[in-house]
Amino acid sequence: MARAATTADAFNAVAEPRRRQILDVLAGGERPVNDLVSLLGLAQPQVSKHLRVLREVGVVDVRKDGRQRLYRLNGHALKPIHDWVQSYEQTWSERFDQLDVVLQELKEKEEGDGGSGK
Amino acid sequence: MVGVASSGTATVTLPTEDQILITREFDAPKELVWKAWTTPELVKQWWHANRGEVTLAEIDLRVGGTWRYVSVTPEGFEVGFHGEYRKIEPYDRLVSTEAYEGIPNPDENATVNTMTLDGDNERTTVTILVQCPSPEVRDAMIDSGMEAGMQDAFDLMEQVAISLR
Numbered sequence: 001m002a003r004a005a006t007t008a009d010a011f012n013a014v015a016e017p018r019r020r021q022i023l024d025v026l027a028g029g030e031r032p033v034n035d036l037v038s039l040l041g042l043a044q045p046q047v048s049k050h051l052r053v054l055r056e057v058g059v060v061d062v063r064k065d066g067r068q069r070l071y072r073l074n075g076h077a078l079k080p081i082h083d084w085v086q087s088y089e090q091t092w093s094e095r096f097d098q099l100d101v102v103l104q105e106l107k108e109k110e111e112g113d114g115g116s117g118k
Numbered sequence: 119m120v121g122v123a124s125s126g127t128a129t130v131t132l133p134t135e136d137q138i139l140i141t142r143e144f145d146a147p148k149e150l151v152w153k154a155w156t157t158p159e160l161v162k163q164w165w166h167a168n169r170g171e172v173t174l175a176e177i178d179l180r181v182g183g184t185w186r187y188v189s190v191t192p193e194g195f196e197v198g199f200h201g202e203y204r205k206i207e208p209y210d211r212l213v214s215t216e217a218y219e220g221i222p223n224p225d226e227n228a229t230v231n232t233m234t235l236d237g238d239n240e241r242t243t244v245t246i247l248v249q250c251p252s253p254e255v256r257d258a259m260i261d262s263g264m265e266a267g268m269q270d271a272f273d274l275m276e277q278v279a280i281s282l283r
Binding site for chain 1: 128
């Protein structure tokens with residue numbers, strides 16, 4: 001449908017919990033595939049498959065370093081998701097801060113009604 | 119208990135491709151959270167999120183009953199939401215639909231929100247699972263939210279770039 005290819009694919013890519021784990025690890029810096037295999041306790045073919053999906057949507061980049069291939073996070077590809085979550089989170093946080101005030105008033109009123117004199 | 123210290127910021131995650139999950143802990147028993155959530159005069163005090171005021175809060179709290187909130191920003195921009203209650207388990211769980219009136223066909227694109235209250239006599243964890251009718255609707259929410267939140271986004275740009283590295 002009208003699903004914007006790049007963003008939708010990034011959403012798909014991070015919807016998978018294992019792939020999110022991979023991104024968490026790569027957020028700490030570049031890693032070869034073997035590191036990911038041992039850190040996540042997954043078989044190499046599985047890790048490679050997830051890496052392929054992540055690379056296809058541009059969330060992960062790879063470069064050759066001698067005989068190794070090093071994978072790293074490309075934060076820009078995740079930025080749309082990150083931005084949205086942050087602004088959504090902010091709206092709810094502000095609502096909830098107001099709700100804290102309402103709740104405090106309700107508590108004080110109840111304590112008053114109960115005659116505890118606090 | 120001293121002070122009104124906030125119990126933390128909301129946590130938002132995207133657990134699957136068509137869901138949004140919001141959690142937050144409150145320094146109050148769940149009976150009071152339920153009351154603040156389902157009483158119109160109280161909803162008016164918190165739903166605005168500091169971006170104007172709630173001009174209308176209607177709640178018909180029964181299965182099949184409807185709710186509608188309208189808020190107005192200081193610039194005069196009106197935002198309405200409405201929905202229908204699907205399940206009501208007082209103090210524990212509230213399932214309702216939520217339609218945003220600012221888009222075409224709000225009811226077709228409505229989400230189903232399950233609010234769960236968990237806790238003891240002192241504290242309550244509120245969890246809201248927003249189930250979108252399809253991944254496309256969730257992505258559309260995200261796209262529209264991105265436009266609305268552009269100003270915030272600009273401010274966050276540097277922070278984001280750093281945190282994602």
